[in-house]
Amino acid sequence: MWKKKKQKVSGEEAMYMQTQWQLMRHKFRKHKLAMFGLIVLIILYLVGFFSEFFATQDVYKRSTQSINVAPTRIHWVDKDGKFSILPFIYGKKMEEDPVTWEKIYTEDYDVKYQLHFFYKGDKYKLLGFIPGDIHFFGTEEPDVYHPFGTDESGRDIYSRTMSALRVSLTTGLVGVFFTFILGSILGGISGYYGGVADTIIQRIIEFLMSMPSIPLWMALAAAFPDTWNSLQKYFAITIILSLVGWTSLARVVRGKLLELRNEDFVMAARVAGASDSYIILHHLLPSFSSYLIVNVTLAIPTMILSETSLSFLGIGLTPPIVSLGVLLKQAQSISTISMYPWMMIPGIFVIISVLAFNFVGDGLRDAADPYK
Amino acid sequence: MSEEKDRKPILEVKGLKKYYPIEKGLSKRVVGYVKAVNDVNLTIYQNEVLGVVGESGCGKTTLGRTILRLLEPTDGKIIFHFGDKTVDFSALTRQEVRDYRKYLQMIFQNPYTSLNPRMTVFDIIAEPMRLSKAFTEEQITERVRKLITQVGLEVRHLNRYPHAFSGGQRQRIGIARSLAMQPKFVVADEAVSALDVSIQAQILNLLQDMKDQYGLTYMFIAHNLSVVEHISDRVCVMYLGRVVELAETEELFYHPRHPYTEVLMSAIPVADPTTDTKRVELKGDAGNAAHLPSGCPFHPRCRYGKEICRQELPQLREISPGHFTACHLADQLKLSGLEELKLTAKKEE
Amino acid sequence: MAQEDYILQVKNLSTWFKLDYGMLKAVNDVSFSLKRNQTLGIIGESGCGKSVTASSILRTVTTPGKIVGGQILYNDGKKEADLTKYKPDGAEIRSIRGNEISMIFQEPMASLAPVYTIGAQMMEEILVHTPKQQRDKKKAKETCIEMLKAVGMPDPEQKFNSYPHQLSGGQCQRAMIAIAMVNRPKILIADEPTTALDVTVQAQINDLMKSFQKQYNMSIIYITHDMGVIAEMADSIAVMYLGRVVESGSAVQIFKHPVHPYTRALLRSMPVLGHKTTEHLPAIEGNVPVPIDPPDNCGFCTRCLEKMEMCAHVVPQTIEIEPGHFVRCHKFNPAD
Secondary structure, three states: OOOOOOOOOOHHHHHHOOOHHHHHHHHHHHOHHHHHHHHHHHHHHHHHHOHHHHOOOOOOOOOOOOOOOOOOOOEEEOOOOOEEEEEEEEEEEEEEOOOOOOEEEEEEEEEEEEOEEEEEEEEEEEOOOEEEEEEEEEOOOOOOOOOOOEOOOOOEHHHHHHHHHHHHHHHHHHHHHHHHHHHHHHHHHHHHHOHHHHHHHHHHHHHHHHOOHHHHHHHHHHOOOOOOOHHHHHHHHHHHHHHHHHHHHHHHHHHHHHHHHOOHHHHHHHHOOOOHHHHHHHHHHHHHHHHHHHHHHHHHHHHHHHHHHHHHHOOOOOOOOOOHHHHHHOOOOHHHHHHOHHHHHHHHHHHHHHHHHHHHHHHHHHHHOOOO | OOOOOOOOEEEEEEEEEEEEEEEEOOOOEEEEEEEEEEEEEEEEEOOOEEEEEOOOOOOHHHHHHHHOOOOOOOEEEEEEEEOOEEEEHHHOOHHHHHHHHHHEEEEOOOOOOOOOOOOOHHHHHHHHHHHHOOOOHHHHHHHHHHHHHHOOOOHHHHHOOHHHOOHHHHHHHHHHHHHOOOOOEEEEEOOOOOOOHHHHHHHHHHHHHHHHHHOOEEEEEOOOHHHHHHHOOEEEEEEOOEEEEEEEHHHHHHOOOOHHHHHHHHHOOOOOOOOEEOOOOOOOOOOOOOOOOOOOOOHHHOOOOOHHHHHOOOOOEEEEOOEEEOOOOOOOOOOOOHHHHEEOOOOOO | OOOOOEEEEEEEEEEEEEEOOEEEEEEEEEEEEEEOOOEEEEEOOOOOOHHHHHHHHOOOOOOOEEEEEEEEEEEOOOOEEEHHHOOOOOHHHHHHEOOOEEEEOOOHHHHOOOOOOHHHHHHHHHHHOOOHHHOOHHHHHHHHHHHHHHOOOOOHHHHHOOOHHHOOHHHHHHHHHHHHHOOOOOEEEEEOOOOOOOHHHHHHHHHHHHHHHHHHOOEEEEEEOOHHHHHHHOOEEEEEEOOEEEEEEEHHHHHHOOOOHHHHHHHHHOOOOOOOOOOOOOOOOOOOOOOEOOOOOOHHHHOOOOOOHHHHOOOOOEEEEEOOEEEEOHHHOOOO
16 A cells, blocks of 8 residues: 565565465465466467467358368378378368268378468458468468368358457456446445445346346347447447346445445544545455455356357347357257267357356455455 | 542543344334443543443443444433543534544454454554544654554564464554554453463553553453453443443452342352352343343342332442442342452362 | 273374474374363463364364374273274264263354254254164153253253254353253363353353263363363363473362463463452463474473573473373473
């Protein structure tokens, strides 16, 4: 709070001088699962953020030559038994089933493509403005390497998943940001002032919580004008999600405030002549900020899941935006799943990111009160 | 009051009441009151230690907090005398109360919850001074350094956070904070009861030193009667929100004039295996401040109870100089004090 | 000399907790004996290991804690058994726990299950320890109500069907004792049973325990930090400091002729009723250390006024300085 002299201190002394955040970090680091989750999340966000670089090709590029292609097999040893350090793939041959007209792809052992890092591929604009054409890993030859296969229009699912990660993971963040603002303001008013304001806010929360969320989303989503572009829709969805999602956070804030208001050290500040606003700013807020962070972290996966289910139902984000829910929408029918199971791969990323957030949230929860 | 002409009162409490409404149903209809503090009259003199004892729920903590206006009194007057200034503390608005906070302080029971774990020791002790806005940052630094050494810690401890300290050390920090503004009147609410036996003595000594050094007046709330006897000049016994007896410490311990005090005395365990205690029986369970009995609040448990006790509420009266009791039968009863109750050396081997 | 009749002998017991930042030696080479039908008081400050000693006897130490050495010899009159040899959740210890050795705790409200009636909790205690064929609910209920009457519970029939929150603190502690006593245990371990109670209630509960002891020929281990209470209750006393018993002997020996510097300092530092002075109390300076990876020394050497050179390097041995009076201090070691 006030200026502190930095000086060399012994290890033990340093421990005594650790702030709340330092203690939390220390405790969090010991939580192995949470650290693992954190690393996974960092990777996912990095990949999502620079998805154009990590993608193997342009997200929207279609190829009539590869419709519903299964994930490309990667080889280290060729058919002659020769080993190479960097993997390679074989080209593909397309045949049509004479009865069903279904396209059947087999490996063409005569054509070999070496895979390697940092190759020149499709041109892109990183983050929308940095031009580039270097891709992370793959082969220069277009339309042969599909790590996750392709969809019915011949688009590369791997590249689309990378791009979808960005949209889906940031929807979570942006949605939680609005949730955080709504939840802490309304919960704060409810908890600190009590009385009529508290009663009204609590009734609103109960009302919102008693509404089945999917019909509520549908009703709100139906209110968008068709003329909105994808960016506007994206923000509208995050706002809808946070309008429904702030209630539980508000309850946490209110409960914590009620609990902290009766702490002895708050009483001591009042004895010292502190005003209400001083107590809120200097004692209450710092005390429950760590709890807020935990709850916000645990709210992000809910947001991601909500966006995914909304888009899956077709009432959330819609093409041309690529989100994990939009990708999964292609895997709606049983026949698709049974014939082209790789359409489900984006779902694995939903599970991974939700799990990772929950692990991190768990670790934060354990670390949130380092004084216990 | 009577013979203490040379002693100036610092605090006069007159007819103080703190009731909590009991609400029922959706409409929050008030169906009764918990009378936590019920018509308390007290005078505390400058530079004395008034011990307040009684069982849990007797209202001693509520009394302390109501006097400091941390709780709003339901009725009654709280009058402070700070030097020549007399302040009707109960009549001030919440805003005005804050101007007088610097004279009043509190020491808490639990040293683990009374310090904000997120602030350094320096910031904790400096907080009252910063809030008063009457000091420069240099003055604050100087004073905090002085205070921390006065309470037996070191200047190098100031950058630490409370988690680095044991219970006794934290209590020292709490005491340093309470002394920061040089208060006149300190409510010590069970200030040593959460501490280890070997630490209690340290803190009691510190409280006494600080009292001498700063000319403090303590209201020392506690349930450990040996500790109260040690530190207090006068002792006030509370039962169900009322003061039932008030006297000089020795007078109260050796010549109690209220049956409840006698029960308390007989229940104190003595740290001497060769002492035999004569137990005075106490009937029934502790009363409930939400359902007060008629007449004397203690009569359902009193072994001397007469008809008048059931019907009439005894008022606190001065039965001998400086000795107040609220018992109808005080003149007739021959109650036992420590001397009669603790039969020492009966079985010395 | 005839062998004393001990119901419980703890010999060189060590219970350690493996924590992230070191080994917490909560109980470190502790020995004491409990005579049949007598009360042993264990006194010490918070963190001295007195509660861990109790849970070691009942084998309820949970991970990361572990009994790493020593014996707990329980002699029920017929045979002697070493409780440390039993599995912590095995049938042998369970047949003893709550049956022959029971325990009451500091927080009566927290130790009673809030969702069961007092009666249900007492009945369970009886039925668990009766073989299936002989279980008789009606008879068990009668026993319970009798016991509630015996602990001085007002309105026992009605209180049998009450939930813990409907009782006051004193009544809860009475109910705890009723539950602990319902199987007529041979040993009752009382861990700070009156610390949370008012002084008047404390006196009642202690008197109750004393009368039960006479009535049922019970031995009591009474754990507390209150010197006054222990003087009233105990026949013999073990003083613990930092995981070790520093002095033990009869109550009179400890209170009238204490020899260990810690015991003496502790007794001096307390305000004594009826000896009001304006003088300073002779407090023990310093703080209670935490026994995490303690060095091989006398734990009290950091605060001891009579400290010698060797106290900081050598663990003192326990010496019997007069019959039944043991002390663990270098001052009394003839070899030094």
